[in-house]
Amino acid sequence: MMTFQMLCFLFLFSVFILCDANFSVPYISVNTERLIEDLKILGQFSDGDYPGITRLLYSKEDKAARRYLIALFEKSGLSVSWDPVGNIFARWEGSDPRAPAVASGSHFDTLLNAGLYDGTLGVLGALEAVRSLKEVGFEPKKSIEIVAFTSEEVSRFGIGCLGSRYLVGSLTVEELLKLKDSDGVSFENARQSCGYIEKLRESMIAEDYYSAFVELHIEQYHILEDEGVPIGLVTDIAAPSLYTIEWKGPGGHAGSVPSYERQDPFLAASEFALNLEQLVLKDPKNTRATIGRVEVYPGSAGAIPRSVRLSLDIRDINEAARIKVKEQALEKAAAIARKRKVTMETLHNYSYPPAKMDPRIVEVIEDSCRAHNFSYLKLISRPFHDSLFMATKFPTGMIFIPCKEGKSHVPDEYASPEDILRGVEVLAETLARLSYQ
Amino acid sequence: MMTFQMLCFLFLFSVFILCDANFSVPYISVNTERLIEDLKILGQFSDGDYPGITRLLYSKEDKAARRYLIALFEKSGLSVSWDPVGNIFARWEGSDPRAPAVASGSHFDTLLNAGLYDGTLGVLGALEAVRSLKEVGFEPKKSIEIVAFTSEEVSRFGIGCLGSRYLVGSLTVEELLKLKDSDGVSFENARQSCGYIEKLRESMIAEDYYSAFVELHIEQYHILEDEGVPIGLVTDIAAPSLYTIEWKGPGGHAGSVPSYERQDPFLAASEFALNLEQLVLKDPKNTRATIGRVEVYPGSAGAIPRSVRLSLDIRDINEAARIKVKEQALEKAAAIARKRKVTMETLHNYSYPPAKMDPRIVEVIEDSCRAHNFSYLKLISRPFHDSLFMATKFPTGMIFIPCKEGKSHVPDEYASPEDILRGVEVLAETLARLSYQ
Numbered sequence A, B: 001m002m003t004f005q006m007l008c009f010l011f012l013f014s015v016f017i018l019c020d021a022n023f024s025v026p027y028i029s030v031n032t033e034r035l036i037e038d039l040k041i042l043g044q045f046s047d048g049d050y051p052g053i054t055r056l057l058y059s060k061e062d063k064a065a066r067r068y069l070i071a072l073f074e075k076s077g078l079s080v081s082w083d084p085v086g087n088i089f090a091r092w093e094g095s096d097p098r099a100p101a102v103a104s105g106s107h108f109d110t111l112l113n114a115g116l117y118d119g120t121l122g123v124l125g126a127l128e129a130v131r132s133l134k135e136v137g138f139e140p141k142k143s144i145e146i147v148a149f150t151s152e153e154v155s156r157f158g159i160g161c162l163g164s165r166y167l168v169g170s171l172t173v174e175e176l177l178k179l180k181d182s183d184g185v186s187f188e189n190a191r192q193s194c195g196y197i198e199k200l201r202e203s204m205i206a207e208d209y210y211s212a213f214v215e216l217h218i219e220q221y222h223i224l225e226d227e228g229v230p231i232g233l234v235t236d237i238a239a240p241s242l243y244t245i246e247w248k249g250p251g252g253h254a255g256s257v258p259s260y261e262r263q264d265p266f267l268a269a270s271e272f273a274l275n276l277e278q279l280v281l282k283d284p285k286n287t288r289a290t291i292g293r294v295e296v297y298p299g300s301a302g303a304i305p306r307s308v309r310l311s312l313d314i315r316d317i318n319e320a321a322r323i324k325v326k327e328q329a330l331e332k333a334a335a336i337a338r339k340r341k342v343t344m345e346t347l348h349n350y351s352y353p354p355a356k357m358d359p360r361i362v363e364v365i366e367d368s369c370r371a372h373n374f375s376y377l378k379l380i381s382r383p384f385h386d387s388l389f390m391a392t393k394f395p396t397g398m399i400f401i402p403c404k405e406g407k408s409h410v411p412d413e414y415a416s417p418e419d420i421l422r423g424v425e426v427l428a429e430t431l432a433r434l435s436y437q
């Protein structure tokens, strides 16, 4: 039989437990309009027609965008710094400044003629989360640091997640110094021309420099939209492989050489593309294979092509399956080359292992969703992100919001203000909670 | 019974006839070394690595090449002039300056990374013929005029034989003013920036301005080489059609969209290319179809292509057959577009009728070959040339010489000094004979 004391104890204990479970962040008011305004302004730093955004690493548009971002961060009272490759850090000092900071961010470069939200939402969304928390008087314990990664897209130097890979030490100075863009401009020249003149050094960031990394991103697919769920919690990130294949033939005059004498590398590439499609259709749910970049040389209407170089991007959550598709594809490519009497060369650009998100971070994001009464869905990210590499060193999580029809990397990429609002609310809640964990 | 007077008359008459049949040009000594030296110097005016030649119309390399050519012509005592599009004329005044001149020449622009001889041999070869004739004291009756056509290749403005078409009035000022290059630079701006600031006007050249036009050119195929014959006499020029086809889809992220959801215009283009090959293989001896220019947009490894634009070049000696292939090809292209749910647009760039060379000119070239004891072969030119258009207004003929392995439009395009020598000897002989006809 329970005594009154026992009941009192149980009651107090329950209150204590509930308070802990309901660690409560002051009610924040995210200013979605301000955030979308900032996204649109950032979108103006583009070498192309808005809303198609082209902002390549170290281009003059990128340089201008950097100045704009730094000004925005400073206006919000954050301490801004950067590393030699141009990853930008904006720090909100916590009451325990020596504790490992809680980081959040994404990239602000784009592919060619891409959209307004990919990457930038994670940078400016983190800023909006910080601004909202500041405005309601929240004071972080662990510092909160926004990271704007210098380049995540492969567009300029053919390498993805350049900034985050450099930061976590998965990209060495030696590798960086080998990079050239398609115009032959070296990474090092481009970096310095963008004002990063500090000598390149290996990043030596410690394993406990950040206690957590959280990236807010559009889903870049339509599962959330189809299910009518506003928030996605990423559990795994699928891993990419990139190859470059080049076929070469003797070319010749378009009027002279009859079909049966031609050794046309574009026909080899065409045959390869259709074979690849068939190969992937065998397990279409998991494997993705894309020929996105195709360069036909010399590219004159009156000349049979002499070379075709294309990018082969293969992705899978299952590394072994990905390797199998790659092997079958390259075997087929070589067989086509033999049949069509063209030469073939293959370059392996990169392959990365898949990443698992940290269960503790995922849980905090779940708690944050519950605190706001948002339904959520756990899902796999098939596109990869800076989080793929941040996860190799720090406990990492990703928050997805829906984007219209799943479209991304296109000018009509779109996330609604309502979805953006919910995403930033969950992010702010998550950062605040992690700051006190 | 014949009288002595009759016999005398017959003898003198025979001598007269024989002299006329053997109209004899002084023995000329072509300086092949000098000519090849000139070809190599002209090859230095190139936006690319020698021996790959890139000299696009009105580029700075083209501008420099023009200065060089004019200086060469003037050094040989020719009167140089040009028209508003930059066709250059170098005239050797004959003893009957009012008689319609005998013209010879070709183009001096190139495709991207092309060879040393295509076009330029016909320009500098004509100059060498004139120099050789001058050096042995030949005096023309009809004037001899070298024509250096401003642009024959489609590389910059997507239009072939621009210079010759303008000259004979098959390209109007209105059409010229519509032309833009792939960077959006208008023909008119490019023309003026190259120094041709004279107002564009329709060319009003009279039908009897030239009594003949003769073009010396490499064969751009290997019939002469295979047969071991040094000279080809062109009887017909096959006629080209050029179309531009563009397929467009929604694009998307390379990691997200599964194969069965993609609307990939590059796969449409690939399927089209392979179908076109099969279509042409049905009558491979006559029809030529080439996809030489392929532009894939946005061209990022991480993005499914959103558009593919390609050039479709079809040639045939039989215009009806060419039209049939075109119709079947475009029908197939549309069917592929429907199947793959991509949009398709087709642009008809141009179509020209085939040309017949003038029997009288062909005969004079034959006589010139015989005079030098060179064997020759009559053949069809499947590549087209400025002669295609010159033939619409003036009696025209073409002299072909072999090129190694039939290669053309490539850096290793090659014609031997011996073949060049024979070609210029026949050209000089032909021009001299035509000058007295």
Ligand SMILES: [Mn+2]
Binding pocket: A118, A153, A409
């Ligand atoms: Mn992206």
Ligand SMILES: [Mn+2]
Binding pocket: A107, A118, A119, A152, A217, A385
């Ligand atoms: Mn991204």
Ligand SMILES: [Mn+2]
Binding pocket: B118, B153, B409
């Ligand atoms: Mn040519």
Ligand SMILES: [Mn+2]
Binding pocket: B107, B118, B119, B152, B217, B385
């Ligand atoms: Mn030519």
